[in-house]
Amino acid sequence: MGKVKRIGMLTSGGDCQALNAAMRGVVKCLVNSKEKVEIYGFLDGYRGLIYGNFRMLGGHDFSGILTKGGTMLGTSRTPFKTIREPDEKGVDKVDAMKQNYYKLRLDCLVILGGNGTHKTANLLREEGLNVITLPKTIDNDLWGTDMTFGFQSAVNIATDAIDCIHTTAASHGRVFIVEVMGHKVGWLTLNAGMAGGADIILIPEIPYDLKKIVSKIEERNRNGSSFTILAVAEGAISKEDAKLSKKEYKEKMKNYKYPSVSYELAEQIQKATGNEVRVTVPGHTQRGGSPCPYDRVFASRLGAEAGALILKGEYGFMVGYKNREVVKVPLEEVAGKLKMVSPDASIVKEAKLLGISFGG
Ligand code: F6P
8 A cells, every 4th residue: 555645626716506516526536446545625615725724624524415505615716817816815826725635745636627716726736636537517618628516516507497387388479588597608598498499599699689588579479479588697798898998898887787787678579579577596506406316326426537537647727528438638738718508510500400599
């Protein structure tokens, strides 16, 4: 038996389903090997690593958590933008993370997170720490992996929301907007929208034209469909707004009177069509509850492969998924890039063939 491997683990950024399943996968793989391991669970994301707030975890801590949503370690957002700025007490955050890593004589850090998390993970790698990451987020917007865990569970929840809206929309003959999370990308809306049979899907990658949305609703009215369902990404944007510079858009949003784009659209559609319009926002329910079976398997696989990399001493990678294979992707290729839906993607083309309007 070799020396003890000391592994630090943390979950950072917005939570999602299957974080626990992924951590369990890593630990199960390590515990099943002949290696002796010590697991240091840093609490509340990078904050735990900065301030040395951790719990020693044993194999028993990881039993019974495969099906549990959330994260047993807690999480928080530590913006990358300000990671090099000292905190309110003057603590140098990057230096503090490195010091804690070395003080605990860690062999590596396993970091579970999305986009922002990966930028900091890559920074720590550049600073000389051994890092392995796992791709979590309901948004599925992480570069270097075809899929992130949490995504399929969120698709299920958003789809359920659209399914439920179907019956009430039909009873009342209303137009319904279901606003779906996803930050700046449309993966979740596109998939839940198709799964839920939405008539119109609006995603940030395809700026919408209100006239096209109205004409689709009127066409449905003329054809005797008494209701219309729109799946609208929280980041959906009109063609006019998409033309604005970042500065102009920011300026415009200062006086924005709606809670989100869906409410603005609802008002515009009601005015243009005379149809009654309602908005439903499933919000953070999309990140909550148990991981779906797909995510349990998927996160366990990625976790196990992360454990295998640790056993081989291979660091500096995200464990991702490409062309139906689990792969290791160099962290420098992942950090700072957004994986968006291409307007030319075959799924978009097929959705259009089904008669779904993207309002574009
Ligand atoms: O990144 C996951 C996500 O749920 C996005 O879809 C959403 O825009 C954001 O996080 C919400 O963040 P918060 O939990 O901080 O409100």
